[in-house]
Amino acid sequence: MMLEFIQHLVNGLSLGSIYALIALGYTMVFGVLQLINFAHGDVYMLGAYIGMYTAHFFQLGQNSSVLALIFTITVSMITCAVVGFLIEKFAYRPLRKSPRINVLITAIGVSLFLEFSGQLLFGPDPKFFPQIFKPSGDWSIGELKINPLQILVFFISIILMSVLQTIIFKTRLGRAMRAVSFNHDLASLMGIPTHRIISYTFMLGSGLAGAAGVLVGLTYPKIDPLMGTMPGLKAFVAAVLGGIGNITGAVIGAMTLGLAEEFLVGYWAPTYRDALAFGILILILLFKPTGLFGVKQTEKV
Template sequence: MIEFVQLLVNGLSLGSIYALIALGYTMVFGILQLINFAHGDVYMLGAFIGMYTSRALNLGEHPSLGALLLVLAVAMAGCAAMGFLIERIAYRPLRKAPRINLLITAVGVSLFLEFAGQLVFGADPKFFPQIFSIESDFSFGELKINPLQVLVFGISIVLMTILQTIIYKTRIGRAMRAASFSHDLASLMGIPTDRVISFTFMLGSALAGAGGVLVGLIYPKIEPLMGSMMGLKAFVAAVLGGIGNVTGAVVGALILGLAESFLVGYGYPTFRDALAFALLILILILKPTGLFGTKRTEKV
């Protein structure tokens, strides 16, 4: 029972990081019908920006909640800028090009970030400084819960609530929803779709950057290739929940995080990376629109 709760907590904190990344995938897909393969690598950049910021400001020596929030803010801003640049340089010129070209470009951007990251940061794993720590575990009898995991889960929830508010309560959010319904109609209504798309990329990338910092908190070993598998899994989570659907992405990510945590906990750690893809194939066969997705009829 204790092991079960432990795995549950692990799964939820892992799942909430998946969720932060999956949100970026699902928003970009919703608006551009593009799988932004580079998204996972933006998350990697977030972790590295966080690491360099905390090193530069020596935050590792004075761990505090303020330090964490500062690093989080810097990483989110940096990633938003990266997201903007990626969209502007690589994707916008191809807006009218066939989808396969856009997809290939996305793969190219992803690999470029990964391998340029290896050149710039070095290929060996780096240690993420401990910018926030709580001395004792929360313990309930024999059960010990790492407070960092709870914190990660909490911060993710806060960020997702903010996102939800932006999407459903603000002007720009309404513009995003309109543009994802139809670019042409939205621009006829006076919505600057290009700017809205840029904003979507920045929003998604900022969340991925936050995910990068949070993952650095609980798994402090970061490396330039960390984004590729994480990105793919987050994408699977987004598909699981129904791609294009914000709530779905969160639910899918939590399911994936829990499933992985239990798989590893109950003795099949080597199959961990295959699980996400097996789950993906299963969902695509059984219910291709995902748990919360709505079917889009294809028009000629």
């Protein structure tokens, strides 16, 4: 009983940390642009594929090591950052002054485009992610068996999130990002290059999504071009749950969602898994639209 509980806890935290990496991208982009970047989940899918091709190209599947893993994650993060930059530059920047609904439609378009050109490029069938890091058996504490990969995923996510936290709160770039998310016009009056900061935000968020892609490939090694949609939407729910635009909130929201999903599947009703996230979303938007840690904004006429 206790054993099963800890098992679900570990699974939930590992799942939650992947959601968290994706949710951070959503929450940062929403912070600076007030836009739900629907394509974000598909950047995560690209991250997984880039990781897979990198591993194949350098034949990292044969000699697995932590170094190989770090290398793959870095390549994937950089490539995804470039993709994020391009998406922002060509799809969202021209619409900066358009009504929000148009930007939303564009975001859906970009998302569908990435998914289905992913099918064209990578083939519609699921592919297996090479084992770039192969732990030697499960860790067992008494009767409890824990897959070290899940612990690894958790810790890599924590490291990446702390790096992000440092960037946002300790560097000039981070200060500029916070300023832009506070008010575009004021920020540019203060000499902040708004467009460039928005680009950087997209790159940071997409890089994290790329890392999440590799990490998910590591733990659930079957990847396909449409794998990004559901985790993308759920990560968005996590961001809303924590209070969208709030970094710490996104992480806590994602962990909560990961755990909730895992316990629902483990103890109660596995078939309702996909409904849970949306149920949470609806409840939170109806009763506390600012999320758990968000700041209330009043609508101005």
